[in-house]
Amino acid sequence: MTFGEKIKAARLAMNLSQTELAQMTGISERSLYTYEQLGTIPRKSNIRKLAEALNISVSYLLDDQESNTQIHREEDLFIAEAREKFGSKGAKEAQEVLGRVSSLFAGGDLDEEAKDVFFQALMSVYMDSKKNAREKFTPKKYRKHRKTE
Incomplete structure (x- = not known):
């Protein structure tokens, strides 16, 4: 799974919309879209916010292996x-x-x-x-x- 796929899967597993995740993290919906759909890797602070909000580890998000x-x-x-x-x-x-x-x-x-x-x-x-x-x-x-x- 790619970084974006992991974010999307974790978000959907928690039954969250991009809007809700954006509100939880303070990251714009547009940025979330680019992470999920275009595979853009965010800066470290946003990775940490996403990991906390989605209850997953930063290492899982950044690890290409399953x-x-x-x-x-x-x-x-x-x-x-x-x-x-x-x-x-x-x-x-x-x-x-x-x-x-x-x-x-x-x-x-x-x-x-x-x-x-x-x-x-x-x-x-x-x-x-x-x-x-x-x-x-x-x-x-x-x-x-x-x-x-």
């Missing part, structure tokens, strides 16, 4: 969980961590199962360290009190 869709789903879930627990800054940090770590495997000899185990461990460590940092460094009066965490 073979890693399960990995992308797991990454998307990880980023969504980071957003839920730590806000948009946490989600952005999680996405940056994944981007940096995935470059370690470029051209490597590890099989997919080993990579999956590594990413699962990384995601677990990230969530735990963010939670611990929140508890240690955020003054009690600013902490969100949650019953289940």
Whole structure:
């Protein structure tokens, strides 16, 4: 799938019109049309807005291969969980961590199962360290009190 096809498929899967997606992202309808129909690749900030609005990863949008869709789903879930627990800054940090770590495997000899185990461990460590940092460094009066965490 091309970039434009991925945008269109994700938009339709969420039952959104181009107008609705434009309103959600602040990107003009005309720009959305050029992304979907003409295959124009937007600037980085618009790619990020589209990924957030469509609940998909930036890496999925930019990856020409379809073979890693399960990995992308797991990454998307990880980023969504980071957003839920730590806000948009946490989600952005999680996405940056994944981007940096995935470059370690470029051209490597590890099989997919080993990579999956590594990413699962990384995601677990990230969530735990963010939670611990929140508890240690955020003054009690600013902490969100949650019953289940």
